[in-house]
Amino acid sequence: MHDRVALVTGGGSGIGHAAVLEFARRGAAVAVVDIALEAAERIAAELRAAGGRALAIRADVSIEADVRAMVSQTLAEFGRLDFAFNNAGILGPIGTPLHELDEPAWDRVLDTNLKSVWLSMKHEIAAMLDRGGGSIVNNASIVGLRAATLNPSYGASKHGVVGLTLAAASYYGDRDIRVNAVCPGVVLTSMTGAADAAPDSPSSRRIARAPLRRGAQAVEVARAAVWLCSDEASYLTGVALPVDGGLSVIA
Numbered sequence: 001m002h003d004r005v006a007l008v009t010g011g012g013s014g015i016g017h018a019a020v021l022e023f024a025r026r027g028a029a030v031a032v033v034d035i036a037l038e039a040a041e042r043i044a045a046e047l048r049a050a051g052g053r054a055l056a057i058r059a060d061v062s063i064e065a066d067v068r069a070m071v072s073q074t075l076a077e078f079g080r081l082d083f084a085f086n087n088a089g090i091l092g093p094i095g096t097p098l099h100e101l102d103e104p105a106w107d108r109v110l111d112t113n114l115k116s117v118w119l120s121m122k123h124e125i126a127a128m129l130d131r132g133g134g135s136i137v138n139n140a141s142i143v144g145l146r147a148a149t150l151n152p153s154y155g156a157s158k159h160g161v162v163g164l165t166l167a168a169a170s171y172y173g174d175r176d177i178r179v180n181a182v183c184p185g186v187v188l189t190s191m192t193g194a195a196d197a198a199p200d201s202p203s204s205r206r207i208a209r210a211p212l213r214r215g216a217q218a219v220e221v222a223r224a225a226v227w228l229c230s231d232e233a234s235y236l237t238g239v240a241l242p243v244d245g246g247l248s249v250i251a
């Protein structure tokens, strides 16, 4: 990925952080985007200190002005955009059934997890069309393919991410833009950390059912996402790839 440019949203933590490191390891310049600027700045500074090219950008990816600026800052700094990993997201009110969910909570999850992916692709694809191609991976979830029994707004947002991925893949394929999604199961990040501490938590129960019997390390999802972005996956588009230790094959 030397001479190529990647952008990662939610790059300040967890899977996004691991993806930033993986893009950098492969030689790409990386725009590290996060609502938490300090985390993004620390990671970008570490990469620059190690001889890489990195830029920290603060953006709330649910706000179009921020997303437009994140892409234009990336272009201003690095001159092009080849790869995007739209990864930022929140878990939402786990354990609240939909008949008890209030409207602000629903809107927050859908705006952060789904509207953000539309906005990000809108501005990333415009930049990629100008240059003649590119590759995008969106971070959905295994509950974008299956029921999110205990977290209906989150599940709906992730089904939406898969749907948008397929729509974009089918529309932009002839412009040399590939669009895929990763669908992680349980990943051991700050998002699931608290839940995992309890032996009978939803995450722990999922881990117990997964054929590999463990949660993923963030890097295991990041590697799949960066590989899907890369030219090594040149004939893959419109794929929603489970990265779930086999969880989704269990009835």
Ligand SMILES: NC(=O)c1ccc[n+]([C@@H]2O[C@H](COP(=O)([O-])OP(=O)(O)OC[C@H]3O[C@@H](n4cnc5c(N)ncnc54)[C@H](O)[C@@H]3O)[C@@H](O)[C@H]2O)c1
Pocket: 009, 010, 011, 012, 013, 014, 015, 016, 033, 034, 035, 036, 039, 059, 060, 061, 062, 087, 088, 089, 090, 091, 112, 139, 140, 141, 142, 183, 184, 185, 186, 187, 188, 189, 190, 191, 192, 218
């Ligand atoms: N951890 C899991 O088990 C798991 C499973 C399936 C899918 N995912 C998905 O993976 C993605 C990353 O999750 P993670 O586990 O690394 O969580 P994380 O909490 O460690 O990282 C999420 C990052 O997104 C950033 N972020 C949140 N809202 C934002 C916004 N509005 N604008 C910009 N940045 C924002 C946060 O500051 C944080 O740095 C999410 O989309 C999540 O839904 C996670």
